Amino acid sequence: MLTRLGPMLAIGLLTAPVAFGLAGTVLPAFGYLPALGGMEFGLAPFATLFAEPAILMSALMSLVTGLVTAAISLTAVMLFTAAWGGTRLFARIQHLISPLLSLPHAASAFALAFLIAPSGMIARLISPELTGWERPPDLLIVHDPLGLSMMAGLIVKEIPFLLLVTLAALPQVKPARMRALIASMGYGRISGFVLGLWPSIYPQIRLPVFAVIAFATSVVDVAAILGPTTPAPLAVRLVNWMNDPDLSMRFLASAGAVLQLGVTAAAILIWIGFEKIGARLRDRVACAGRRLRRDSGLRWGALAAMLVSAGAIFAGLLALGLWSVAGLWQYPDLLPARFDLRNWMRVLPSLVEPLAITLFVAFISTLVAVVIAILCFVREDEMGYPPGRGALALLYMPLLVPQVAFLFGLQLLFILTGVQATMAALVFAHLVFVLPYAYLSLKDPWRAFDRRYDQIAAGLGKGPVERFFQIRLPMLARPLLAVAAIGFSVSVGLYLPTLLIGAGRLTTITTEAVALASGGNRRVIGIYAFMQMVLPAAGFAVATIVPALIFRRYRDMHV
């Protein structure tokens, strides 16, 4: 009976907030919001919206950012997997990159900013010898008007994500055998992979790619840290209007959110056009039988791209860490003249509350998400068949609909019901985003479990409850904790849901860090971004160490 609740809760949690949220956004966009005196439907909010300066420029910026981010990160992942898949180097790089997945977007954006800014690590490394700079030059590298550093910040973060989903899809196409087969026909590594294997991998990772597009077209935190300001990308402007003390701005913000919905949908449609062109191009090359064996340049290029993208974040994180303990640090010195823990002592008192909220919300939302995911899988086992494609699309719903588009409405709903800025509402909002990740990352380990253990235990006279707690749960302890660590890191990194539902009264490390971005106090930013990095890492450390300790006596329970 209990298990039947799983799918129901999951479906409710994934659809209700999005559906009600969208309604709560769309109605005010057309002028209807009785609480603020909007009693009649009309297009006035849109008229105001399009009268805003450079609004179409903002929308275009968002559209291009989404497409460029997805195209570059997907190409890098595809070429890298093509060129190096199955080698030991590939496994090493994979281990290097996968921790970056758990890093909050805001932290990686700060890392990049601390690296490439005119006063950042790279400039310090080459100054004054190569550049002659004795003071930070007045260059707009961060916040550049074309949004290049914003796209770079998104790309370095989406590469680990797309690599991970590609790796998850890879075993189903039996890569080792196929690679050998295609190579025996004389194809180069990259062309063989792109023509022979990629067409069966891509459909499996299509929804995650769409999720990347949706995220990048509507991102707020990375855009606030790295993005252009004149004009800012659409979503950033919307959030500013939304947070305006003048409540009538809500109509404008809602109309903007509808525009955002259109921008994201347009980006995905254009992408689908790219897919068609790409497929046609691929077919033409494949039918011509071009072997394209001379690909060593491309192979090393793909490797370099992966190393640069991962290396940039690691170097940036190092810079963040340094700033958090830096005393006097003059330009262009590469290292601080003095290290000083007083930064931490000063910040610590104000760090405690956001830290406590971050931990509490992450713990509870992860716990609930994992329990619901388990109930879904148990139910699935009882039914004897997996849910259809519709269920999968449902799971991606909160990741495909731009966050601003439904969070505005959800916030409004919470305000009207008087639960805004309560812990329960915040946990609920986080759950909407944590649940899809918990479900998706538990799917493979759960299905990989050898059912015969269950049958043996049943043959020994053990009922379902006993089988679950004594066999399934301990045997799956490691993947379950890993899933929990993923859920935890998702929650820690959530910016917009926390900002809007917490309404500034409940703040987490991430919202505090992004709020500091405009202030420019590098030592304080360093501390908050450092905490953002440490929390997910600590989660993964616990997920690794705890099962290793519990099962230290049992060899087959080790990795």
Add this chain to the structure above:
Amino acid sequence: MTDAGLFIDGVTIALEGREIVSLTKRVAPGEVLTVMGPSGAGKSTLLAYVGGFLDPVFSARGRVFVAGTEVTALKPEDRHVGVLFQDPLLFPHMSVGGNLMFALPEAVRGRAARVERVAHALEGVGLAGLEARDPATLSGGQKSRVALARVLASTPRALLLDEPFSKLDAELRAQTRELVFSKARESGLPVLLVTHDAADAEAAGGDIVRIGE
């Protein structure tokens, strides 16, 4: 006494309307019924039906009696039917002793009595004193014997064997086979054996049913 043993009464299993198995057979205590057939013929589905874990994609009818009780509608855990698969499938998070403790019925009460029974069971398969070992450190033959001791410790009323010797090398296979059959005879258990190895069938000595040919 006619009730004793395993009775498969008009069992028919079909997949998408195509009949795979149809069988009526009685297996007396201590006897072995061998089901043979090429791989993919659905031998294991019969075993799964008797054990109560048939995949829902199959449709099946017919009744199964174990020691005079109809178990067709019972859950697998209420059937008292033990299973051995081709892999030993020892629970990797429990010691050898823990695996057997887990199998021992609740009716065996008291720590001392349970420890005693486990020791006795391990002795019965020639592995006395291995309680504290991690299953992962055992040899292949030892693992199969622990799996046998484990299933016997749960005091089943019938035994299902799903190609349990197929992953062992020739010599070990003969030994293990001998041990399993003698233990089953000793405990008076009716055995349903699924195999594609004629030597298994011959060693079992009982009736042979061929399917999918």
